[in-house]
Amino acid sequence: MANPLRKHKDRWFGALAIVLALALWECYAALVVKNSFLLPAPLDVTSAFLELLQKGILLQDFQVSMIHFAIGLGLALVVGIPVGIAIGWNRKINAFLDPLIELLRPIPPLAWIPFAIIWFGLTTISAGFVIFVGAVFPILINTYTGFRSVPRVFVEAGKMLGCTKNRDLIRYIAFPSALPSVVSGIRVATGVAWMCLVAAELFGVSNSGLGKNLWFYYNLHRMDCVVVYMILLGLIGLVIDMVFRYIIDRYFLKWQTGEVA
Amino acid sequence: MGKLQIHDLSQSFTRDDGSELTVLDHLNIEVQDKEFVCILGSSGCGKTTLLRLIAGLDTARSGTILLDGEEMKGPSSKVGFVFQEYSLFPWRSVIDNVVFGLEMKGIGKDERYRIAERYLELVNLTQFRANYPAELSGGMRQRVAVARALALDPVLLLMDEPFGALDAQTRNMLQIELLEIWEKTKKTIIFITHSVDEAVFLSDRIIVLTPRPGCLCHIVPINLPRPRDRTSTEFAQVRRHVLDLINQKCSIQ
Ligand SMILES: Nc1ncnc2c1ncn2[C@@H]1O[C@H](COP(=O)(O)OP(=O)(O)OP(=O)(O)O)[C@@H](O)[C@H]1O
Ligand SMILES: [Mg+2]
Numbered sequence: 452m453a454n455p456l457r458k459h460k461d462r463w464f465g466a467l468a469i470v471l472a473l474a475l476w477e478c479y480a481a482l483v484v485k486n487s488f489l490l491p492a493p494l495d496v497t498s499a500f501l502e503l504l505q506k507g508i509l510l511q512d513f514q515v516s517m518i519h520f521a522i523g524l525g526l527a528l529v530v531g532i533p534v535g536i537a538i539g540w541n542r543k544i545n546a547f548l549d550p551l552i553e554l555l556r557p558i559p560p561l562a563w564i565p566f567a568i569i570w571f572g573l574t575t576i577s578a579g580f581v582i583f584v585g586a587v588f589p590i591l592i593n594t595y596t597g598f599r600s601v602p603r604v605f606v607e608a609g610k611m612l613g614c615t616k617n618r619d620l621i622r623y624i625a626f627p628s629a630l631p632s633v634v635s636g637i638r639v640a641t642g643v644a645w646m647c648l649v650a651a652e653l654f655g656v657s658n659s660g661l662g663k664n665l666w667f668y669y670n671l672h673r674m675d676c677v678v679v680y681m682i683l684l685g686l687i688g689l690v691i692d693m694v695f696r697y698i699i700d701r702y703f704l705k706w707q708t709g710e711v712a
Numbered sequence: 713m714g715k716l717q718i719h720d721l722s723q724s725f726t727r728d729d730g731s732e733l734t735v736l737d738h739l740n741i742e743v744q745d746k747e748f749v750c751i752l753g754s755s756g757c758g759k760t761t762l763l764r765l766i767a768g769l770d771t772a773r774s775g776t777i778l779l780d781g782e783e784m785k786g787p788s789s790k791v792g793f794v795f796q797e798y799s800l801f802p803w804r805s806v807i808d809n810v811v812f813g814l815e816m817k818g819i820g821k822d823e824r825y826r827i828a829e830r831y832l833e834l835v836n837l838t839q840f841r842a843n844y845p846a847e848l849s850g851g852m853r854q855r856v857a858v859a860r861a862l863a864l865d866p867v868l869l870l871m872d873e874p875f876g877a878l879d880a881q882t883r884n885m886l887q888i889e890l891l892e893i894w895e896k897t898k899k900t901i902i903f904i905t906h907s908v909d910e911a912v913f914l915s916d917r918i919i920v921l922t923p924r925p926g927c928l929c930h931i932v933p934i935n936l937p938r939p940r941d942r943t944s945t946e947f948a949q950v951r952r953h954v955l956d957l958i959n960q961k962c963s964i965q
């Protein structure tokens with residue numbers, strides 16, 4: 452297996468690829484394209500970044516976008532997990548809600564944008580709503596699957612040990628057993644939410660934010676600024692995903708070895 | 713106390729095509745307090761079905777099950793169960809598995825960990841208290857499952873082929889350990905097995921079930937003194953006797 456030293460070396464090797472790509476990009480933009488509208492060079496982008504940072508726009512956009520993201524994901528958690536538990540645990544509720552969920556699920560979240568604007572106006576709620584629609588289904592479906600696949604023997608072992616009420620069985624047996632599935636659902640949801648965030652802001656569902664200003668600077672033909680926003684969106688998405696990977700490794704791997712992988 | 717009386721117990725399942733599958737047919741068994749009974753029978757004869765009924769995990773079609781004169785309705789903390797398959801909660805460490813039943817009972821934190829440590833010591837796994845089940849061998853997992861079931865101090869311990877998935881050597885070791893635990897805690901134990909050898913080694917009495925529908929075929933008291941020696945001639949004689957009974961009387965006519 453890979454030893455830590457080797458892993459370290461691999462990382463440097465990977466960083467080299469990024470540096471090479473940057474250099475290639477710089478050369479190509481400065482020597483071949485020679486048009487910072489068609490392809491802004493990394494140096495242009497860096498100065499655009501500093502300019503935007505100085506204006507204080509970036510920080511504000513970041514804050515607004517994170518609020519949108521938090522509203523959308525928070526709402527998706529508050530709705531997705533309880534509904535997922537209900538349909539995963541209770542056959543009757545599942546039979547009742549399943550057709551409705553299956554009808555709503557294939558509607559792309561962005562198709563809700565017109566109604567988001569009509570219902571909530573150009574507000575943070577409106578952007579949050581579009582993100583919610585994108586994030587809720589992965590959470591709901593994974594919670595449901597997690598609960599469906601709780602081994603019967605765990606539930607029965609719980610019953611033999613005095614855990615007999617439905618509420619306790621869900622809390623002490625089914626939920627912990629389903630948790631890895633729930634968390635991986637949330638991880639997928641954050642990815643979807645991030646995409647919906649850009650689209651929602653871009654289509655004007657809100658009047659500031661990273662996606663919104665990406666579009667704003669496109670209209671000003673400031674493509675160097677557009678690239679700044681692209682990179683920021685990518686990096687923030689990466690950080691969010693890394694946080695999740697850390698949580699999964701830290702809390703679930705130790706009891707899951709042998710079951711997955 | 714832990715006296716179990718089973719009267720006229722029948723169980724059947726409805727198959728997908730609508731026909732009835734009779735698994736247990738008017739079974740009568742009585743198990744004395746502090747007795748170690750093995751139930752022997754071929755695969756599919758209804759051993760697990762019987763044990764689940766005693767545990768209150770399923771409801772019988774007819775018949776009664778009395779524990780110390782009281783009818784069993786649903787799972788009770790007076791009855792402990794060790795499952796045929798691995799049943800430890802993988803998200804809880806070894807000690808937290810053993811503590812589970814006490815936690816459900818609402819016993820205070822210090823107290824319940826103190827009790828759990830004692831039972832972990834009983835199965836000689838104290839040094840693995842902080843490990844997760846995925847990090848244990850099959851035999852260790854079943855020992856933790858035994859400790860977990862015992863922690864609630866049940867009067868009756870039901871064991872469904874707990875050592876069935878283990879190699880012969882581990883199995884022999886755990887049998888000796890189980891007998892020691894039984895001597896110390898003096899529970900009534902009903903132990904299911906396929907293995908005649910295991911049944912003769914462990915039990916005061918062997919109950920042999922017929923192939924489906926399972927009904928009582930024979931009761932064999934084992935009067936060998938403990939500790940028993942598997943290689944002795946007396947042991948071999950008893951084993952042969954039980955095997956003969958299974959072959960002659962209990963096979964399908
Ligand atoms: N819930 C159920 N629904 C339908 N049939 C069942 C059900 N549970 C058990 N059976 C059937 O009852 C019969 C007895 O099953 P049981 O699990 O009690 O056997 P067993 O003696 O424990 O076998 P083994 O030694 O292989 O564990 C089997 O034929 C099985 O298919
Ligand atoms: Mg069985």
